[in-house]
Amino acid sequence: MMLEVSLKHRFAGFDLDAQFRAPPGVTVLFGRSGSGKTTIINAVAGLLSPDQGRIAAGDWVLLDTKSGLQLRPHRRRIGYIFQEGRLFPHLSVRQNLGYGAWFAPKDAPREDMGRIVDLLGLGALLDRRPGALSGGEKQRVAIGRALLSAPKLILADEPLAALDEARKAEILPYLERLRDEVNIPILYVSHAASEVARLASSVVAIEAGRVVAQGPAAEVLGDPAILPAGAREAGALITARVVRHHDDGLSELEANGIALFLPRLANVPGTQLRLRIAAHDVILSRNRPEGLSALNILPGLVQDIRAGAGPGAIVAIDTAAGRVLARVTRRSALALGLAPGVGVHAIVKSVSVAPADVGGAAAS
Amino acid sequence: MTDWLGPAEWQAVALSLRVSLWATLFSLPFGIFVAYALARWSFPGKQIVNGLVHLPLILPPVVTGYLLLLSFGTRGPIGSFLADWGIVFAFRWSGAALAAAIMAFPLMVRAIRLSIEAVDPKLEQAAATLGAAPAWVFLTVTLPMALPGIVTGTILAFAKAMGEFGATITFVSNIPGETRTIPSAIYAFLQVPGGEGAALRLVIVAVVVAMAALLLSEIFARRVAARVGGQ
Numbered sequence: 001m002m003l004e005v006s007l008k009h010r011f012a013g014f015d016l017d018a019q020f021r022a023p024p025g026v027t028v029l030f031g032r033s034g035s036g037k038t039t040i041i042n043a044v045a046g047l048l049s050p051d052q053g054r055i056a057a058g059d060w061v062l063l064d065t066k067s068g069l070q071l072r073p074h075r076r077r078i079g080y081i082f083q084e085g086r087l088f089p090h091l092s093v094r095q096n097l098g099y100g101a102w103f104a105p106k107d108a109p110r111e112d113m114g115r116i117v118d119l120l121g122l123g124a125l126l127d128r129r130p131g132a133l134s135g136g137e138k139q140r141v142a143i144g145r146a147l148l149s150a151p152k153l154i155l156a157d158e159p160l161a162a163l164d165e166a167r168k169a170e171i172l173p174y175l176e177r178l179r180d181e182v183n184i185p186i187l188y189v190s191h192a193a194s195e196v197a198r199l200a201s202s203v204v205a206i207e208a209g210r211v212v213a214q215g216p217a218a219e220v221l222g223d224p225a226i227l228p229a230g231a232r233e234a235g236a237l238i239t240a241r242v243v244r245h246h247d248d249g250l251s252e253l254e255a256n257g258i259a260l261f262l263p264r265l266a267n268v269p270g271t272q273l274r275l276r277i278a279a280h281d282v283i284l285s286r287n288r289p290e291g292l293s294a295l296n297i298l299p300g301l302v303q304d305i306r307a308g309a310g311p312g313a314i315v316a317i318d319t320a321a322g323r324v325l326a327r328v329t330r331r332s333a334l335a336l337g338l339a340p341g342v343g344v345h346a347i348v349k350s351v352s353v354a355p356a357d358v359g360g361a362a363a364s
Numbered sequence: 365m366t367d368w369l370g371p372a373e374w375q376a377v378a379l380s381l382r383v384s385l386w387a388t389l390f391s392l393p394f395g396i397f398v399a400y401a402l403a404r405w406s407f408p409g410k411q412i413v414n415g416l417v418h419l420p421l422i423l424p425p426v427v428t429g430y431l432l433l434l435s436f437g438t439r440g441p442i443g444s445f446l447a448d449w450g451i452v453f454a455f456r457w458s459g460a461a462l463a464a465a466i467m468a469f470p471l472m473v474r475a476i477r478l479s480i481e482a483v484d485p486k487l488e489q490a491a492a493t494l495g496a497a498p499a500w501v502f503l504t505v506t507l508p509m510a511l512p513g514i515v516t517g518t519i520l521a522f523a524k525a526m527g528e529f530g531a532t533i534t535f536v537s538n539i540p541g542e543t544r545t546i547p548s549a550i551y552a553f554l555q556v557p558g559g560e561g562a563a564l565r566l567v568i569v570a571v572v573v574a575m576a577a578l579l580l581s582e583i584f585a586r587r588v589a590a591r592v593g594g595q
Contacts, residue, residue, distance in 0.1 A: 045493050046492075046493075047489055047492075047493070072492075072497075073489070073492040073493055074492045074493070074494075074495050074496055074497050074498075074500075074501075075495075076493070077495070078493055079493075079494075080490070080493040080494075082486070082490060084486070086486055086487055086489075086490040088487060088490075088491070088505060089487075089509070090508045090509055090591065099491070099494050099496075099504075100494035100495055103494060103495030103496050103497075103500065104495055145494065146494075149494045149495055
């Protein structure tokens with residue numbers, strides 16, 4: 001089922017004008033704070049009435065201002081995971097989880113409560129009240145509550161933003177399992193590049209109320225012209241396969257013929273992984289570097305150079321493993337004589353790993 | 365127990381309880397509705413409604429009683445209309461209940477309105493996205509979360525109804541067994557020689573009932589708040 005969104009809305013000092021399509025899997029609305037992501041998601045949920053627009057999931061129309069159709073929020077069958085959880089404090093965890101299910105149509109395809117409780121690790125919390133839960137636990141309950149309302153579509157508005165790194169690490173695996181095990185489209189708002197890299201099947205980049213790019217995650221994140229989170233957060237995605245684990249604590253991976261070495265991974269050989277290479281972790285060299293401690297060196301051709309504000313520039317390099325972004329100073333870009341078509345070596349200092357099996361869009 | 369109070373005094377106490385109970389029970393749904401409207405809706409004339417609700421708090425009770433008499437008396441516009449349906453307020457205990465309800469209404473609405481305003485509209489939005497129609501959102505989220513304020517408002521209104529004097533005596537007079545509530549009875553006893561003893565006993569009853577109501581509301585509100593606050 002494809003979600004199609006087209007919206008126009010005028011605020012004081014801010015115009016929203018966005019059209020995009022979200023295929024099955026996780027579609028991340030990616031952009032800086034204040035770019036209009038939450039406004040879009042609230043319009044999909046029906047919490048905001050746009051001036052003009054059409055929102056449809058498959059043949060199921062939620063909003064069509066031309067024909068004057070606008071479903072009330074409670075008729076939209078949407079599971080909304082809010083940034084602050086928004087659990088009902090006067091109800092137990094069990095009652096919170098059951099709240100949406102109680103209002104869902106009797107014939108709606110339902111998730112099994114026991115399965116979701118297991119998936120999210122909520123078994124020990126069922127009889128507690130939200131006041132007695134940690135931030136991470138609350139967010140897991142909020143995710144479960146949204147899932148159990150028999151939704152046709154899931155919306156998530158920065159569900160991890162209010163949590164510290166440890167809690168994020170606790171919840172991300174649950175969101176990944178959700179993406180892989182629950183077969184409904186998920187529209188996910190985020191301004192954190194690392195979350196996008198781990199979760200996104202496709203990315204819709206938003207800037208100042210407009211869609212500046214949309215497509216598969218690796219394509220959008222690897223385009224130096226977009227950088228929706230800014231140059232500081234830029235990073236490209238490549239896909240690699242685990243080859244073998246070496247005795248010295250390193251794992252060998254292979255990305256389209258290029259060998260990469262990472263600190264020991266838990267994945268069995270043969271597993272496909274998605275790697276995120278942050279632009280600030282890449283150094284460029286015109287010659288094949290020698291006498292260097294870095295293990296991962298990807299030869300390639302400069303595809304594009306984008307100078308940003310300040311002294312920095314983002315260089316896009318096409319390597320055999322895929323597009324890699326590097327953040328360098330404009331001075332060194334000049335000194336190295338970088339220009340489109342010039343051959344360089346991208347020296348990668350560190351890599352973050354996410355499972356590559358990313359929803360339905362991974363195959364497309 | 366009954367020996368301690370004379371039959372006339374006992375009658376006043378029983379009548380007061382009956383009048384206050386009905387006054388509170390009947391005004392509660394209206395109180396919740398008005399409090400919700402004032403807390404959550406914006407509509408033309410909202411300040412006027414707010415003013416009207418609070419008027420009995422500010423007006424001399426005699427004025428409120430006289431206005432009630434004018435409109436709900438048997439020859440008043442509302443009173444004569446209701447009389448055709450067999451509903452009479454003037455000089456009946458039901459009139460005392462009406463006067464008490466109107467005098468207690470501002471206290472009730474204030475407490476409930478504050479607690480409804482304290483309910484985060486974001487929780488109501490969350491309930492809507494989970495499929496709850498507006499009426500269900502109100503019943504399952506707003507109302508239970510505002511419960512401490514509703515309890516406080518109800519008990520305050522009951523205590524106020526127990527003590528209502530001016531509007532009651534102006535509207536429905538001071539008829540033993542029909543409209544002579546505790547305050548009216550105390551007043552009547554003080555008008556006759558040797559009535560001080562009976563008056564004092566009723567004063568004690570009034571103090572005890574008022575204190576009990578306040579304590580009860582405090583305990584109950586705290587318990588409900590702990591439940592809603594959720595541990």
